[in-house]
Amino acid sequence: MAVCPVYTTQSLNSTCSVSTPSKTHFSSHHNHLVFYRTSKRTSKRGGSSSCVITCSAGDSQTVVIGLAADSGCGKSTFMRRLTSVFGGAAEPPKGGNPDSNTLISDMTTVICLDDYHSLDRTGRKEKGVTALDPRANDFDLMYEQVKALKSGIAVDKPIYNHVSGLLDPPELIKPPKILVIEGLHPMFDERVRDLLDFSIYLDISNEVKFAWKIQRDMAERGHSLESIKASIEARKPDFDAFIDPQKQYADAVIEVLPTQLIPDDNEGKVLRVRLIMKEGVEHFSPVYLFDEGSTISWIPCGRKLTCSYPGIKFSYGPDTYFGHEVSVLEMDGQFDRLDELIYVESHLSNLSTKFYGEVTQQMLKHADFPGSNNGTGLFQTIVGLKIRDLYEQITASKTAAPLQATKA
Amino acid sequence: MATLRLHSLTATSEKIPTSPFVPSSRVLSASFHCNEKRVSRRMTINAVGGGAKYKGTQMREKQLSEMIEKKVTEAKQVCEGDETSDECRVAWDEVEEVSQAKANLRLRLEVEKKDPLESFCLENPETEECKVYDD
Numbered sequence: 001m002a003v004c005p006v007y008t009t010q011s012l013n014s015t016c017s018v019s020t021p022s023k024t025h026f027s028s029h030h031n032h033l034v035f036y037r038t039s040k041r042t043s044k045r046g047g048s049s050s051c052v053i054t055c056s057a058g059d060s061q062t063v064v065i066g067l068a069a070d071s072g073c074g075k076s077t078f079m080r081r082l083t084s085v086f087g088g089a090a091e092p093p094k095g096g097n098p099d100s101n102t103l104i105s106d107m108t109t110v111i112c113l114d115d116y117h118s119l120d121r122t123g124r125k126e127k128g129v130t131a132l133d134p135r136a137n138d139f140d141l142m143y144e145q146v147k148a149l150k151s152g153i154a155v156d157k158p159i160y161n162h163v164s165g166l167l168d169p170p171e172l173i174k175p176p177k178i179l180v181i182e183g184l185h186p187m188f189d190e191r192v193r194d195l196l197d198f199s200i201y202l203d204i205s206n207e208v209k210f211a212w213k214i215q216r217d218m219a220e221r222g223h224s225l226e227s228i229k230a231s232i233e234a235r236k237p238d239f240d241a242f243i244d245p246q247k248q249y250a251d252a253v254i255e256v257l258p259t260q261l262i263p264d265d266n267e268g269k270v271l272r273v274r275l276i277m278k279e280g281v282e283h284f285s286p287v288y289l290f291d292e293g294s295t296i297s298w299i300p301c302g303r304k305l306t307c308s309y310p311g312i313k314f315s316y317g318p319d320t321y322f323g324h325e326v327s328v329l330e331m332d333g334q335f336d337r338l339d340e341l342i343y344v345e346s347h348l349s350n351l352s353t354k355f356y357g358e359v360t361q362q363m364l365k366h367a368d369f370p371g372s373n374n375g376t377g378l379f380q381t382i383v384g385l386k387i388r389d390l391y392e393q394i395t396a397s398k399t400a401a402p403l404q405a406t407k408a
Numbered sequence: 409m410a411t412l413r414l415h416s417l418t419a420t421s422e423k424i425p426t427s428p429f430v431p432s433s434r435v436l437s438a439s440f441h442c443n444e445k446r447v448s449r450r451m452t453i454n455a456v457g458g459g460a461k462y463k464g465t466q467m468r469e470k471q472l473s474e475m476i477e478k479k480v481t482e483a484k485q486v487c488e489g490d491e492t493s494d495e496c497r498v499a500w501d502e503v504e505e506v507s508q509a510k511a512n513l514r515l516r517l518e519v520e521k522k523d524p525l526e527s528f529c530l531e532n533p534e535t536e537e538c539k540v541y542d543d
Contacts, residue, residue: 071508094527098464098537121502128494130501162509163468216511222477227503230483234491234500 061398062150063391064179064195066186068246069202070132070209070239073101073112073162073182077369078202078380082180083108084365085384096171099161109176113183114160116142121165132184132238139189142181146195149175178391187246198284198390200383201250205257206232211268248322251281252386254379261310261332270310272332273375275382279318279325283393286327287350287382289316293327298347305343308336312344331375338364344378351382352389359385461523464537465513472510479503 067078083090083105090103090110101112118138119127129136145155156170187193187201204212210232217223247253252275259270277286289296295317301307312333319328329348335341338360345351345359353359362381363372371377460466483499490496516524523529529538 073512092524092527095531096528098525098528121505125498125502128498130498131505132501162505162512163471165505213507217476217507220476220507220510221473222480223507227480227484230487231500231503231507234483234487234497235504238497238501 061395062152062175062177062179063197063394064146064150064181065387066192066196066199067180067182067202068184068186068200068243068250069182070184070204070243071202073114077366077371077377079103079110079180079182080369081362081366081377081380082384082387083110085362085381085388086178093171097159097161097168099163099168100159100171101162102157102159102171102173104176107176108178108180109173110180110182111157111173112160113137113142113181113185114162115158117160117167120160120167130235130238132235132242134185134188134242137185139185139192142185143189143191143195145173146179146181146192149173149179150195151175178387184243185246187249188242193249197394198281198387199250199252201247201253203247203253203255205255207258208256208268208271211258248324251278251284252276252383253321254376254383256376259310259332261313270332270334271374271376272330273379274328274330275375275379276319276321277327277329278321279327283390284386285350285352287329287348287386288327289314289329289348292349293318300340300343300347305340307333307340310334312340314344329379331378334374335378336373341378348382352385460517461540462525462529462537463539464525464529464535465517465523467537469510469513472506472513475506476503476510479506 079090083103086105086107088106090105090108092098092100093102093104101115103110114131116138117124117131117136119129119136124131124133124136127135141158145157148155152175154172154174157173158170159168160166161168181192181196186196187199193199210229213228213232214225217228218225255274255276257272257274258268259265259272261272262270275287277284279286289298296315298314298316299311300314301311310333312331312335314332315328315330317328319326321328335344341363342357342360345357348359351359359378359381362384363377366372366377369377371380460469479499479502483496483503486499487493487496513524525537529535532538
């Protein structure tokens, strides 16, 4: 008979936390019962006095994905595409702090790593460090909490309020099936890196970043071309020193560059997007075009497919990236019509779709999302499907193991 | 009197740069002409629907806009002395932080088409923030 130690926490007017059981207590033979009670007594913003009693086995099935990029925690489009692949919409925790950065859907929870700032805005100003600097972030706490969630234990995670610039009282995060940690430093700390089942780095080139920030900020009072440029320039040293080096650790890099289809284009309207996929990653098989491992250059527009200017150009091939073997799939140009999209999908392989046309269907579902007509949307969708595939493989292998053990 | 004209921001063949982080080319703008007085574009986005419903969201938008303006001015002043100083970098980082926060709020309103305070206000309808913003 399996014995399960129960951890209880007192809940007064403070949030309670659950201690991490050591992994050696559990083995995969034991059934795990989860006793779980939360008291939602409060409607006060940010204050939760919930009490969680959990008993979990060491081989809980939370899959952890890391997403690195420099655009705050509103990678809404990528997250929405990802959660949409699993079904359901991701929403902020209901009834909690309205300035929470967390998104929760049935299968996934997305945590913003800004919540692990050790210094709030005032603190950073005093110390003279930007948010990009590791000194402004608590990697010990990040590691502890991601580790706990991965083991099936709920945590009280701080909230960094981007409006006030302060650290708000923590919110309870329950272990989801898929945990996504997004922010500036998901792969910075080695211990956190080792917890990730899959990692993605969104690499925006300087020209595209400039074009996007102009579009983002020009409508704001106070901003001008000069201020936008100055802001990018000022952050560049810290970005290059602390954020950029993480891309060597990523399993997939989505690189966004200006197009090569329009000579001297500096408007950043048409994009060239490269999906750089590491070879040899467990549970991840790179997408390919026509013939795996060969080098292909493909312009789908021609007799069977008519495209409007500047058209679409694909390429695929093996390469090395920071000393790793990779496969690179690249798309330059944009989709103007549905049939272009389905035509392209039908020629790609290893998409991990469950049915023909699933990529197109997902893209159409979110046709109003930014990037829906170019490589950013396409590759985000594909990465979402790859993550689903990875999750299913990991889950299948974990449920198989105890069965084998009992047979033995 | 007042006439409401709705027109798409995009011209026929031209598309607004497609960034994952910025609202798509489907943004509509409405302009009111009332006694030759032009109302700012920012305000009228609410008229289209999917805009801020609760006072709290409207307050946040306003607060963030004001912060952007203030922090840009501060950054320019701080950097006058030394552009490579820590203070200068931190000042522009703050500008980036609030600019991004404002853009995220805008994006959420566009993409989710509902107010971020929706679920909070369902449970706390009596708070100041949850007063419905009436046009």
